[in-house]
Amino acid sequence: MTRATKIVATLGPASSEPEVLERLLRAGVDVVRLNFSHGKAEDHIARARMVRECAERVGKPVALMADLQGPKIRVGKFENGKTLLVPGARFVLDAARTEPGNDEVVGLDYKELPRDVKPGDKLLLNDGVLLLEVESVHGDQVVTIVRLGGELSNNKGINKQGGGLTAPALTGKDMEDIRTAMAFQADFLAVSFPKSATDMEMARQLANVAGEPYRHKPALIAKIERCEAIPVLEEILRASDGIMVARGDLAVEVGNAAVPALQKKMIRMAREMDKITITATQMMESMIVNPVPTRAEVSDVANAVLDGTDAVMTSAETATGKYPVETVEAMALIALEAERAEDVKLDADFTNKQFGRIDQSIAMGALFTAYHLGCKAIIALTESGSTALWMSRHNIHVPIFGLTSKATSERRMALYRNVAPVLMPAHTDRDHALADAERVLVQRGVLRPGDTYAITCGEPMGYPGGTNMLKVCRVN
Incomplete structure (x- = not known):
């Protein structure tokens, strides 16, 4: 069984050497977070370049997340510090x-x-x-x-307490940082302290304009950390590609005791709306100074996995901690063990559910078929990654492989739960594409002679949103 839950790791002084970063990627990091609360533009650009180079050496698709600082609601400095x-x-x-x-x-x-x-x-x-x-x-x-x-x-x-500060989600610094993030084509842009869908829509517009010279549009992650965001969570989700359950500031505003139930609600709602989720803050806090996590931290990570989060995230643990690699290794092991205990409720998930799009219906049909036939894998030939995203909203314990000719889609799928992104050459002929997809997974040792798998694609090939075919195959 391969790990379905992804790991987001924050880069910092403890993890900024290429050797350490490579070890982190090999240990299980799928997305690297650049925290724009610290450092200058040139620092982030250099680190982004290093991440891309390390990912290429490791031979693994790794996404970059630019995390905006947001408004500085802080006290000033003291005479004695x-x-x-x-x-x-x-x-x-x-x-x-x-x-x-x-x-x-x-x-x-x-x-x-x-x-x-x-x-x-x-x-x-x-x-x-x-x-x-x-x-x-x-x-x-x-x-x-x-x-x-x-x-x-x-x-x-x-x-x-209870929210009510009027600070805007996007500051002048954030707007400059968006331009920096688009200069190195950040795959995800995390927006701090959004209070409404309008905040996310403004961030998307700014990012799309800044990314236009590079023909790049990032996926947007709304960090839910304000009390005001909870009543309008659905609207914020519709305006975003995913959310981060940012438990630090959120807990301070709503109270610690309210956070666990809110975490479950947010993850459930995001999955139902085909959005991605990241669970963050203090997940392995003790490993900043200790080589092993506490039992409570193990349970915290496992519960987030059982809630259905796409990813769990480290902050200071990998940015400034003494044991960054050990933290990721521990997280990966905890996630894998939790996934083994998951219940598969695929039939219940589909009860009374209607699909208005052909591509979404094909994705759901692939899940149902692969699960009941005992397929070894599901292959989604996808341009944008949407088909793989829809499939990943359900737990089936059948690995999903998102095969795409676009490097941006490959990196974006690195955050999707239970999706292994694979870059492959573009094809215009369906039969050649299907044969190439099988060959790639056989070479990787995923498929062997006699294995069955489900594969989806669109015909004609090469059009986003065009998935209209499902085929069940057996490897000869």
Whole structure:
């Protein structure tokens, strides 16, 4: 059994040497995340080039994800780099302050905060570790009472419990970063803090314009991390190619206890709408400093896999951690073991379900046929990768191979659950294409004489959305 769940790994100082990156790819990384919250444009371009070169050496399709920073809702800097907040004490957040902060007051990167809050509002700092209650607002100053104290250091993030901050999802920096990401043809663009479908539509328009000189259009991932995004999740999904269950900021806004149920809801909804999902944040947090994960982390990764996520993601574990390769190896093993325990409910999935498109009906027919005939593989000859995506929304424990002549489609399919992307020459003749597809999988050791497999394609060949044929074959 091959691993169906994909792994997204964040690149950083701990993984930026080609030797380490190659080991990560061999350990199981399918998508490399470039975090635009850190580094300059030239750094990201150089790292993207390195990822492409390492992927070619390893002989594996690897996608690139550019993750936009989004609005900086943070405190400023302190005279001594940090301060200690004492419960019951007053602490002022001053949007007009330009000098470093002290034990009583600190400046703000987010200048709109005084207009977004009122007395009684609760502000969570440093990923929810610190809690301030707004006592009063005077001009640019937000006077708070410390409810949960502790150390507060430079540039820590601010969240408003229950949401309500008006910061736009796309900043001027994000717009510049989109141009940078399109310069190296990022396969996926992750948009931070979207509150509505409009945010995603704007990001898509900017990305398509920036990608036009390269004839490139990225897939868009909406990072669900704002309270306001939950009621309009369906609209955001329709405007996106997938979502990231970004549990860090989301947990701070909605409360830790609400996140597990929301994670399941988001993954289920995305699968039903033929969208992709990435589950992220603190999945293997202890492996930043330890060579093995905790039992709780093992269960967390396994539960995300059992929920049906397309991918699980590392952040600091591979960016700055001591054990980046070991983290990926552990994730891969956990995912594989969880997949062995999955229930296949294909017949139930199709009950009362209607398909309005020929290509989608063919994809579903291939799943049903391959499962009940016990096929060794499903082959989708695809231009855009859509047929493979539709197939991958259902658990059948039959590997799906997305064969395409487009390198962009090959890399995009690297994120699809249970899809192995394969680049093959373009064909205009159907019979030659079918024979070539079988030959490729026989050479890879996937198929052997006597094996049956299902294969889909479109006739005439070479037109996106044209899948209209399903054939069941036996290898001679």
